[in-house]
Each structure stands twice: as C-alpha cells, then as structure tokens.
Amino acid sequence: MKKISVSDIRNLVKPNIRNLTAYNAKEIPCRVKLDANESPYGFDITDEILKAVKTNRYPDPEAKTLKKIIAKNLRLNTENILFGNGSDELIYYLITVFGGPVLYPVPTFSMYGLISRSLGEKRIAVPLDDEFDLNMEKILSVIKKNKPNLIFLSSPNNPTGNCFSSERILKIIAASKGLVIVDEAYQPFSSEKGFLPMLSDYKNLVILRTLSKVGFAGLRVGFLTADKEIISEVNKVRLPFNLNSISQAVAAESLKNTRTIKLYIGLIASERERLLNELWKIRGIKPYPSEANFILFRVKNSDKIYQKLLKKGILVRNMKGVIDSCLRVTIGTKNENDIFIRALKGVIQ
Ligand code: PMP
Numbered sequence: 001m002k003k004i005s006v007s008d009i010r011n012l013v014k015p016n017i018r019n020l021t022a023y024n025a026k027e028i029p030c031r032v033k034l035d036a037n038e039s040p041y042g043f044d045i046t047d048e049i050l051k052a053v054k055t056n057r058y059p060d061p062e063a064k065t066l067k068k069i070i071a072k073n074l075r076l077n078t079e080n081i082l083f084g085n086g087s088d089e090l091i092y093y094l095i096t097v098f099g100g101p102v103l104y105p106v107p108t109f110s111m112y113g114l115i116s117r118s119l120g121e122k123r124i125a126v127p128l129d130d131e132f133d134l135n136m137e138k139i140l141s142v143i144k145k146n147k148p149n150l151i152f153l154s155s156p157n158n159p160t161g162n163c164f165s166s167e168r169i170l171k172i173i174a175a176s177k178g179l180v181i182v183d184e185a186y187q188p189f190s191s192e193k194g195f196l197p198m199l200s201d202y203k204n205l206v207i208l209r210t211l212s213k214v215g216f217a218g219l220r221v222g223f224l225t226a227d228k229e230i231i232s233e234v235n236k237v238r239l240p241f242n243l244n245s246i247s248q249a250v251a252a253e254s255l256k257n258t259r260t261i262k263l264y265i266g267l268i269a270s271e272r273e274r275l276l277n278e279l280w281k282i283r284g285i286k287p288y289p290s291e292a293n294f295i296l297f298r299v300k301n302s303d304k305i306y307q308k309l310l311k312k313g314i315l316v317r318n319m320k321g322v323i324d325s326c327l328r329v330t331i332g333t334k335n336e337n338d339i340f341i342r343a344l345k346g347v348i349q
Contacts, residue, residue, distance in 0.1 A: 104124075139172060284299065
C-alpha cells in the first residue's frame, strides 16, 4: 500500500487554509487567570437540572425554552433570535452566508479576520483613529468603493475596551447596503444602552450577544438578533443541534438568577474602575478607560512584563502583533485584582 506523505496531505488542503495557523487557545498554567475576558464568578449546576437531561436524545434544535427566557429578558421576539455554539459560531455562519468583502476596524476581535480568511473571503481592515474610535472618512470611503457585504463592529471593542460613538455606528448602518453586525459581547458591563432598541429601525442591523462574559463561558451559548429574514437565511447553514442539551438546560435555569447575574456584573464594573485608578498611579503604565470586563494598558516592555507576571503565576494577555507594547487584563475578583496590582507594581520597578 502506498503511503501518503505529509506534503501530499498539505497539497490536498485548500490554498486559503494551507497557510493558516490554528487559533492559539492553549492553556497556560497559572494561579490567577486574567487573560480570556471570562467572569471570575461561576454558577452552580444542580443535580435536578442534570438529571432532567436525556443523554440518549438529541437536544431541542431550536432551544425553545432558552429562547423564550432570553426573549423575555431582553424584550425581543423569539423569531428574531438565533443561537450559536458561542457567538464565534455565529460569526462563522454570517460570513458563510453573506460572504465578503468583510470590513472591520483594527485592532478588534481577531475572529472576524480569521474566519473570513479561512472561508476565503476578502477582508478590509480599517485602523481606528487615535481615540480608538471609528475612522469615518476611511470607512465611508471603503463602503462606497468596495461595498462590503458585512461590517463587524465590536462595541465595547475588544481589546481597546471603549464603545464606538453610536452616532458613527448609526451613520455606518445608514450608509451600508450590506449587514452591519454590532458585536455586543461586552455590552452588559457598559454604561451605554447598546443597539437592541434600534433593531426594528434598521433592516441591515444584526446584534451579537453572548453569555460567555457573564459567567457561562463553559456553556458556549451565543445568540444573534436581527430581522427574521436574516435569521432564516443564517438558519440554513446552522448545524441542526448546535446547542447541546446540558448547555440549554443549565443556561435556562441559571438565567433565572437575574439578580445574582446583575450583582456580579456590577461588582466587575466597580472593580474595573478601582483597577483603572490603581493602574493610573503606577509610573510607566498607561491604562485606557474601559466599558468592558477588561483593561488594556500600555507598558514599556510588554514581553518582559508579561513573562515576569507569568513567573508570579499571573496570566494576562500579551497583545503583541495586535497592539504593540500593550497588555490586556481581565477584571477578576477583588482578591485576584489585588494580587495582580501588587505583582505589577513589583515587576515594573
Ligand atoms: N465577540 C467578541 C468581541 C469577543 O471578544 C468574543 C470572545 N472573546 C466573542 C465575540 C466570542 O464569544 P463566544 O464565542 O464565547 O460567545
């Protein structure tokens, strides 16, 4: 039997995939994990919830119970909601269905670019202005010239932490014939009200939300809200059982704890302000204000500081290659934030 060599396999791979590198989500052992914008607060799973899950049956393909709860909480119609295995999956579906050109500002969440690349779609990355806001002149000119089918705007933006000006976002929605996706993964931590109230005013507006940042990253539950025509197009490529039974059941039960969820969000937002103040006091560090559950900060030698923090067991995100000389720290519990600040003061000196 003739053996297939590694290079034969590589040649079988589609050219746009061949030169990609896999998303690096490797686990780095640490004592204080502040790298992935997760919530420091989890929720208990009761035995009753788990016992009710039928392991031999496929999950509800429409996740109806969970959909009803989310629709009620956010005052939406169920027909305007579509679930994904995390909002990552919905980004994948949107680009699969509508294709490119895909426009997004940079720096921003890397998945818009990575998924576009893996699907062989044209990408147009427009740098943010000096305030980390949308560069309108450039974006409007790209809209006119390249007619992007999809525009991704993460607001609050990952990794810069700020919300884009809503006036600018509205101008983009009005100017674009393609879909504008406002990714509100971090909206719960923001003082701005977000774009859900505008959903019925704009047919090309899509809003992405996720449960990942408010204590449920392990469940992988994201959803998009949009006009039902958009929902039905995206639904054509959705894998039938993309939300497993345990995630559906746990999310549906846990979302009843609205007061606890809100309490945790409030704690994270107030810790964020405290951390920001502490960072301001450290010489050699420039933190940026944030509306999210993380803070971006500039340091002189980001690689060195990143490594020194890691040596002390504290894991943050090194933004090298995305926004140089910057680190991003997720807001943890008060105790975790204290450990981080103490360690940072030590390594900066
Ligand atoms: N959008 C943004 C802006 C994000 O930062 C993230 C997570 N890092 C996601 C979407 C994906 O979230 P998930 O797939 O966990 O729902």
